[in-house]
Amino acid sequence: MLEKTRKFREEFKNQTLAAIITALGLVIALSWQDVIKKAFNSIPKKGILIYHPYLADVYSALIITALSVIAILILSKWHQSQQA
Secondary structure, X not given: OXXXXXXXXXXXXXXXXXXXXXXXXXXXXXXXXXXXXXXXXXXXXXXXXXXXXXXXXHHHHHHHHHHHHHHHHHHHHHHHHHHO
């Protein structure tokens, strides 16, 4: 019974930590949102972007998503090496 309680507490701590880290990551992302938008909006529009201004937002979202996925993969590998 004590072993189950210990495992539950450990898992609860892990899940709580993950939720807090996720919330902090969201706060960080939201704080950078305006900066990123202003940076992309300051780039002169040429060609297709003149007729479809939303494409700049799509491009920025794709770049940010790709960088985030790479960061998640790196952090996952690091976490796995810490568990071993």
